[in-house]
Amino acid sequence: MKLDRVLQYSQAYNFFQWVFGKHAPEPGVVFLSQRRVYILPTHHGLTFGLAVILMLIGSINYNLSLGYVLTFLLAGLGIVSILHTFRNLAHLYVSAGRVAPVFAGDTAQFEVVFENKSDFDRHSLDLTCRGTKVSCNAPAHQHRSVTLPVKTEKRGWLQLERVTVDTRFPLGVMRAWSYVQPDMRALVYPRPDSAPLPPAHSDADAGDAVSSGAGTDDFAGLRPYQASDSPHHVAWKSSARSELLLTKLFAGRTASELWFDWDSLPAGMLTEARLSRLARWVVLAEERGLSYGLALPGIKVPLGEGFPHRDRCLKELALYHG
Amino acid sequence: MADPRNTEPLPLPPFALLIAGAALTVASHTLWLPYWVDATAAALLIWRAIASIRGAALPARWLLILLTFGGAVGVFFSYRTIMGRDPGVTLLVLLLFLKLLETRARRDVFVAAFLVYFVALANFFYSQSIPIAVLMLLTVLVTTTALVGFSAPQRAIVDDLKTAGRMLAQAGPVMLLLFFLFPRVQGPLWGMPQDAYSSVTGLSETMSPGSISSLSLSDAIAFRVKFQTEPPPRARLYWRGPVLSDFDGYTWRVGLPQLRRNMSVEAAGSPADYEVTLEPHNRNWMFALEMPTRIPPTARLTSEYLVISLTPIRSRIRYEIRSFPQFQAPSGSNPEDLANALRLPRGVNPRARALASEWRESLADNAAIVRRAIEFFRGSRFEYTLQPPSLGQNSVDEFLFDTKQGFCEHFASSFVFLMRAAGVPARVVTGYQGGDTNPVDGYMVVRQADAHAWAEVWLAGGGWTRIDPTAAAVPIRVELGITAAAPGGASLPLLMRTNLDWLKSLRNNWEALTNQWNQWVLGFNPDRQREMLSWLGVRQPSWQTMTVMLFWSVAGVLLLTALWLLRGIRREDPVQRAWSRFCDKLAREGLARARAEGPFDYASRVARALPAREDAVRAIAALYVDQRYGPGADARSITRLKHLVREFGP
Numbered sequence: 010m011k012l013d014r015v016l017q018y019s020q021a022y023n024f025f026q027w028v029f030g031k032h033a034p035e036p037g038v039v040f041l042s043q044r045r046v047y048i049l050p051t052h053h054g055l056t057f058g059l060a061v062i063l064m065l066i067g068s069i070n071y072n073l074s075l076g077y078v079l080t081f082l083l084a085g086l087g088i089v090s091i092l093h094t095f096r097n098l099a100h101l102y103v104s105a106g107r108v109a110p111v112f113a114g115d116t117a118q119f120e121v122v123f124e125n126k127s128d129f130d131r132h133s134l135d136l137t138c139r140g141t142k143v144s145c146n147a148p149a150h151q152h153r154s155v156t157l158p159v160k161t162e163k164r165g166w167l168q169l170e171r172v173t174v175d176t177r178f179p180l181g182v183m184r185a186w187s188y189v190q191p192d193m194r195a196l197v198y199p200r201p202d203s204a205p206l207p208p209a210h211s212d213a214d215a216g217d218a219v220s221s222g223a224g225t226d227d228f229a230g231l232r233p234y235q236a237s238d239s240p241h242h243v244a245w246k247s248s249a250r251s252e253l254l255l256t257k258l259f260a261g262r263t264a265s266e267l268w269f270d271w272d273s274l275p276a277g278m279l280t281e282a283r284l285s286r287l288a289r290w291v292v293l294a295e296e297r298g299l300s301y302g303l304a305l306p307g308i309k310v311p312l313g314e315g316f317p318h319r320d321r322c323l324k325e326l327a328l329y330h331g
Numbered sequence: 332m333a334d335p336r337n338t339e340p341l342p343l344p345p346f347a348l349l350i351a352g353a354a355l356t357v358a359s360h361t362l363w364l365p366y367w368v369d370a371t372a373a374a375l376l377i378w379r380a381i382a383s384i385r386g387a388a389l390p391a392r393w394l395l396i397l398l399t400f401g402g403a404v405g406v407f408f409s410y411r412t413i414m415g416r417d418p419g420v421t422l423l424v425l426l427l428f429l430k431l432l433e434t435r436a437r438r439d440v441f442v443a444a445f446l447v448y449f450v451a452l453a454n455f456f457y458s459q460s461i462p463i464a465v466l467m468l469l470t471v472l473v474t475t476t477a478l479v480g481f482s483a484p485q486r487a488i489v490d491d492l493k494t495a496g497r498m499l500a501q502a503g504p505v506m507l508l509l510f511f512l513f514p515r516v517q518g519p520l521w522g523m524p525q526d527a528y529s530s531v532t533g534l535s536e537t538m539s540p541g542s543i544s545s546l547s548l549s550d551a552i553a554f555r556v557k558f559q560t561e562p563p564p565r566a567r568l569y570w571r572g573p574v575l576s577d578f579d580g581y582t583w584r585v586g587l588p589q590l591r592r593n594m595s596v597e598a599a600g601s602p603a604d605y606e607v608t609l610e611p612h613n614r615n616w617m618f619a620l621e622m623p624t625r626i627p628p629t630a631r632l633t634s635e636y637l638v639i640s641l642t643p644i645r646s647r648i649r650y651e652i653r654s655f656p657q658f659q660a661p662s663g664s665n666p667e668d669l670a671n672a673l674r675l676p677r678g679v680n681p682r683a684r685a686l687a688s689e690w691r692e693s694l695a696d697n698a699a700i701v702r703r704a705i706e707f708f709r710g711s712r713f714e715y716t717l718q719p720p721s722l723g724q725n726s727v728d729e730f731l732f733d734t735k736q737g738f739c740e741h742f743a744s745s746f747v748f749l750m751r752a753a754g755v756p757a758r759v760v761t762g763y764q765g766g767d768t769n770p771v772d773g774y775m776v777v778r779q780a781d782a783h784a785w786a787e788v789w790l791a792g793g794g795w796t797r798i799d800p801t802a803a804a805v806p807i808r809v810e811l812g813i814t815a816a817a818p819g820g821a822s823l824p825l826l827m828r829t830n831l832d833w834l835k836s837l838r839n840n841w842e843a844l845t846n847q848w849n850q851w852v853l854g855f856n857p858d859r860q861r862e863m864l865s866w867l868g869v870r871q872p873s874w875q876t877m878t879v880m881l882f883w884s885v886a887g888v889l890l891l892t893a894l895w896l897l898r899g900i901r902r903e904d905p906v907q908r909a910w911s912r913f914c915d916k917l918a919r920e921g922l923a924r925a926r927a928e929g930p931f932d933y934a935s936r937v938a939r940a941l942p943a944r945e946d947a948v949r950a951i952a953a954l955y956v957d958q959r960y961g962p963g964a965d966a967r968s969i970t971r972l973k974h975l976v977r978e979f980g981p
Contacts, residue, residue, distance in 0.1 A: 053441040060445045064452050069516050072646045074853040075455045075464055081509035082471065083448060085502030088885075092893050093498060100900045128899025132483040146485065150904055179494050180475070181441065181482045 034168065034192035038104040038124070041174070046099045046187045048091060054182035057087055087182055094183040097131050097176045101147065105169075105193035106154050110320065110327075112288070113164050117195035119157045121172065123147040137173040161197045164284065164327045169193040198323040199281065201289035206267070206297075241296040266312060267294055267301040269322075284326050291326070295319040305329055341436065344488045345480025346383055349443060350376065352474035353431060356450045357424050359463055365409045368421055371402070375428040382432075395433050402429070420453045440481050447474045459853050461845060472499060501896075504888045512881040514874035515857040533612035534572050534761050538784060539582040540726060543761070544717050544738040549779040552610055553763055554618055555846055556775040559604040563620070563656040565765055566809050569785065569797065570618040570777060572762035574635035576668075578751075580676040581726060583744060583759050586635075600657030608649045608849065615639045618762060618777075620654035621797065627651060634665065635758075636795075647854055659793070669789060672756035680727040680748060687752030697755045701788050701798060704749055708803040713737065715805040739801040739808070743784035746800035756789035760797070764809060771843035905969050906958040913951055913976045930956050944979070951975050 050058065061084050068076030106120030119138075125131050125147040135144050136157055145155040161167055175186035244255045269290045274283050287303065294301040295314070302312040303322045308329075310322050354376060361369045375398075382389055390398075402425040403413060410418040427446040434443050451467045476495040480488060533553060535542065554570075562568075575583035603620055617630055617638045627650040630638050638652070686707075690700050714736040722729045727745040730737050737745075743759050750757035764783035766775040785799040802809040864872040869880075914924050914933075922940055924933045934952035938945040954972040958965075 053438075056441065057445060060448060064449065067452060071456060072517070072856070073452070073455045073459065074855055075459045075467070076452050077510055077513070078464070078506065078852070079448070079452055079455070079467060079471070081506040081513070082499070082502055084509060085505030086475065086498055088505055088889065089498050089501045089892065092501075092889070092896050093494075096896050096900065099897075126904065127901070132486065146483075178482045179479045179498065181437070181478060 034190045036192040038102050039189045039191060041099055041101045041103065041187050041189070043095075043099050046095060046185055048095050048183055048185040051177060051182060051184045054087070054184075057083075057182045061087065086180070090180045090183050093179050094176060094185045096129075097178045098134070098174065098185040098187060100127060101125060101131060101134075101174075103174065103189050103191060105191035108169075108193060108195040110196035110198055110323070111161055112198045113161050113200040115161060116158045117161050117167055117197065119159055119169050119193055119195065120154050121157055121191060121193075122152055122154045124152050125149055131176070132178045133176055135173075135175050135177075137175070138170055159195075161195070164197050164199045164281075166328075167195045167197050169195075196324060196327055198327045199284040199288040201292050202282070202285040204286055204289050206290060206293045207269075207273075242298060267299055268304060268312075269294075269301060270304040271306055272304070280329075284329060288323060288326050291319055291322045341383075341434070341440065342480065342484040343383060345477040345484075345491070346434075346440075347380075348473050348477035348480060348488070349434075349440065349447070350380060350383075350431065352447045352470050352477060353427055353443070353450075355466060355470040355473060356447050356454070357427070359454055359458065359466065360420065360424055360450070363417075363457065364421060364424065365405075367405060367409070368424065371405075372424060372428050375432055379428075379431050379434075389433060389435060392433075395429060398432075399426070399429055402426075416456060420450070420456065423450055423453060437481055440478070444474050444478055461848055472496065475499065501892050504892075505885055508881060508884050508888060510855070511860070511863065512877055512884065514877045515855075515860050517857050533610075533614065533779065534616075534782060535614075536573060536575075536585045537582050538575055538740050538744070538759060538761055540719070540722055540737075540740060540744070543740045543782045543784055544719070546779045546782040547717060547738070551779045552842070553612075553777050553779050553781070554607050554609040555849075556766065556777065557606045557608075557773070558775065559606070560602065562605075562768070562775060563603055566802075567620075567656040568765050569621045569783075569799075570763040570766075571621045571623075571637060571760060572616055572618055573614075573760075574637055574787075575759040575761060576671050577674070578676065578744075578748070580679040580724070586671055599655060599659045602653050602655050604651070604653050606649060606651045608647060608846075608854070609644060610647055611645050613643050613645055615641070615643055617644065617648075617650060619652050620656055622658040623652055623654045625653040634668065646856075647849060649850075649854060669756045672758050672789060673751050673754065675748065675751050680725045680752075682725075682728040682732055683745065683749055684752045686731075687749050687754075690749075691753045696791075697788070698790055698792070700753050700755055701750070701790070701796075704746060704753075705798065705800070705803045707749075708742065708746065708800045711735065711804070713742070713804040715801070715808060740784045742800040742804055743786050746786045746798065750786070750788055758787050760785050760787050764799075769839045769843050769846075771839045772846055774843070774846050776842060904959075906955060906972065909969075909972045909976045910951075910955045910959070913955075913979060916976075916979060930959075947975060947979055951979065 061080055064076065064080040064083070067073070068080050102124040104122045104124070106122045108117055108119045111117045121136060123131075123134065123145065128149055130149050131147040133144060134147060134155075135142055136155060138157055139159060141158055141160075143155050143157055145153055147153045157169075157172065159167070159169070169191060171188050171190045173186055173188055175184055177184050242257045244257045248255045267290070269287050271283060271287070274286060278286070287305075291301065291303065295316070295318075298314065300312050300314045301322075303310040303325060305325060308325055310318075310325060357364075357372060361372075364372075378390075381387065403422065406418050406421050406425070407413050409421070412418060413422065423446070427443065427450055430439065430443045430446055434440060447470065451470050454463055454467055472492075472495055475498065476488070476492045479491040479494050479498075480486070483491065534546070573585050576586040577584040602624070605620070607618065609617060617627075617640055619626070619638045622636055623632070623638055626632055626638050630640055630650065632638055640648075690703050694700050694703055711731075712735065715738065716736050717738060719730075719736045719738060719741060720734045722734070726741075727748045730741045731745050731749075747757040747759050761782070761784045763777045763781040764785070765781045766777040768775045783801070785797060785801065787795045787797055789795050799809060861872060864877070869876060910930075917923065917937060920941075922937055928936075930952045934948050937948045941948065951972065954968055954975070958968055958972060
């Protein structure tokens with residue numbers, strides 16, 4: 010459509026597209042071109058305008074030449090502030106940064122990166138998404154990242170919603186804003202429940218995995234932390250009382266291998282409850298440095314340990330479609 | 332949309348600036364505000380400053396309401412009203428400081444800042460001088476800096492100041508365009524409060540002993556004159572003001588003036604053409620040299636040869652006028668006027684009456700009586716003083732025969748009394764006598780101190796004739812001015828004393844500057860605007876044409892400002908730009924960089940292809956990587972990188 014392409018140059022058209030149209034996330038770097046930066050007075054700006062009009066009437070009534078000068082200077086200030094506010098936002102580059110996986114119910118920290126390629130600093134850029142607001146600056150020729158906390162509810166992928174970037178710099182009488190939706194999603198793990206680790210039992214399929222439950226997490230004592238120790242074994246409470254970081258030692262760790270099997274859970278359990286339970290076990294097993302594997306219908310994660318393994322298991326749980 | 336920042340605590344540095352702005356904006360108001368308002372404002376300001384510094388709690392709402400109410404009651408008791416200009420401004424000042432006291436969040440900041448702007452405007456009710464203008468510009472700068480500071484709380488206040496300064500500088504051209512092209516309307520739009528013009532000084536409709544000598548203490552400027560022709564000598568510079576013909580024994584008052592259609596002064600000698608810039612004095616009369624023949628179209632001439640305006644002069648006005656300093660007065664007069672000019676109160680000043688009747692009996696005609704009276708004044712050793720002894724009920728007798736010390740009003744009053752007692756129609760004329768030419772800009776300045784009173788007698792041959800008894804008694808007053816005439820001069824304003832030459836030249840320069848300010852800034856009224864536009868070639872400027880001109884010129888100025896502001900917006904990183912240029916140069920040689928190729932890999936490949944340029948290639952790549960990914964770019968390396976790329980040729 011030719012008309013559509015012509016209309017793309019109109020700010021109002023773009024605005025309505027954003028408000029009423031469907032918008033997909035924008036991959037890569039988003040450039041805040043002048044066509045997608047909107048600007049209107051704030052309500053302080055409207056009050057300012059009213060004040061200027063009252064001052065003009067006063068100047069006319071009392072024939073105050075300097076009253077005219079002051080009134081028109083303030084009017085000029087208001088007009089010039091449109092340009093300044095616009096310039097503070099236009100031509101910024103916004104891109105998606107990192108976002109770490111979180112458990113459902115926790116807050117995902119979306120990192121949004123601003124790049125300012127211009128010769129001047131940008132100040133007081135506010136990002137608003139779903140009612141949370143964060144603020145940052147972007148000095149000239151620099152990158153600045155800002156983390157936007159978003160409360161999570163469901164497991165799975167959480168797509169970052171439309172973010173409003175706005176600024177009222179320098180006077181607060183004008184507000185320039187733009188909508189961006191960086192292609193950015195956070196992985197939300199199922200929320201672990203509060204169950205303990207299952208009592209390890211000898212299983213024919215598991216083979217030599219677990220010899221005996223007893224001793225797998227037998228606390229054997231403390232020793233000074235070494236760089237190679239898993240942070241999960243740091244005895245934080247004891248460390249807090251001493252000068253040193255201390256690591257917990259466990260007896261019989263070599264013997265501890267666990268299989269977390271979907272099918273081994275009680276038959277009446279619902280899908281989400283099962284996922285929560287399995288997530289809990291994965292977290293606990295990793296904390297205790299056990300070796301563990303995960304079996305879901307159609308998915309099998311072999312035995313392993315360490316963070317990448319844990320994350321793989323949790324990801325399978327997060328994205329499970331039963 | 333509720334802004335959560337509205338409830339955040341206020342950053343201190345911009346708030347300190349806001350308080351400073353409030354202090355600056357009321358600084359000159361404190362001179363006229365009632366003392367209790369000054370004290371209250373200072374107390375509230377100190378209270379707020381301490382609360383900010385210590386982080387103490389602000390007063391509760393009920394206390395603020397109580398204070399506001401108390402302030403309104405106080406204003407009512409000070410002025411006996413809360414309507415009008417002065418009570419209004421007083422309330423505004425109190426409101427500003429109370430607002431500061433309850434300013435907790437950003438939302439309140441705006442209200443306080445706008446109140447500062449309002450109070451700044453109110454300054455101009457009282458003075459529109461250059462110092463006040465500079466002070467208010469400073470106020471606006473400080474307050475705007477505070478607003479910038481509130482919208483970017485982490486910034487250094489110096490940067491906020493620079494931003495605010497730049498914004499004001501950019502607002503300047505818009506302000507000038509609006510000032511010159513905004514369609515001006517002559518105010519007022521509605522009735523002015525009664526007290527709007529209470530602060531002006533000048534001659535009044537009455538004259539009693541002491542009224543003109545009190546004016547002489549003021550070196551305030553009454554009006555300025557620009558002569559197009561050669562100025563008349565000082566002794567002929569009689570600027571005619573109100574004519575007083577009713578006497579009650581103590582006070583002279585104006586009679587009922589009648590407008591006059593045909594001016595019948597007989598011109599003699601050469602005319603003087605000049606332009607008067609009259610300071611507002613809240614009365615109708617406009618001053619002109621005796622005797623005016625051509626008056627401005629909006630003015631009228633009374634039967635007493637007084638040029639009057641139809642409305643009181645409440646803003647500085649300019650008018651062109653022509654006078655004949657050596658005039659021949661018309662011989663005809665209204666019999667009613669002449670009867671008025673002979674009336675005297677009964678029973679006062681018996682000695683003066685006796686002297687007058689002695690003249691009447693011994694002398695033949697009126698002209699001889701006048702001559703005799705002038706001789707009397709010349710020969711009686713009167714003393715000209717600003718501090719004459721106070722006089723009782725028979726003021727003329729006491730002055731003429733006992734104290735013999737007086738000021739021009741004593742001379743004029745007693746001369747006219749003598750004339751009337753002797754049967755010669757006479758009246759008192761007040762006005763100004765003299766004027767000093769400022770060598771800096773050539774304007775003649777007439778001050779309140781030049782206020783003068785003289786007499787007019789009606790002679791059958793020559794009509795109303797000016798007689799200046801002061802000139803007869805103290806000729807130096809008219810020839811050299813009041814400064815020379817008043818002995819000691821101790822009570823004259825400092826700047827009117829002549830012995831401080833550098834001070835005089837300083838004053839001349841300052842007053843010339845003030846005059847330009849008055850002519851071009853303060854005097855820019857609808858007439859001036861029309862003149863300016865017709866000078867620009869707009870024949871008949873209507874408000875529509877002005878609006879269109881204003882729109883396009885402001886749009887043009889804003890476009891230029893926008894171009895200036897946005898000039899660096901798309902600037903690529905200089906390092907990246909140099910690197911792109913380098914890659915482009917190589918691409919022309921068929922050595923384009925692959926999309927995924929890193930700078931070092933690319934450099935190695937290029938070095939293999941161009942062994943002769945290997946050093947340069949590797950140096951450029953190393954510099955680029957250093958500057959692009961290293962901890963911080965430094966200007967010297969960037970310059971070097973640019974230089975290497977510029978010199979590079981495969």
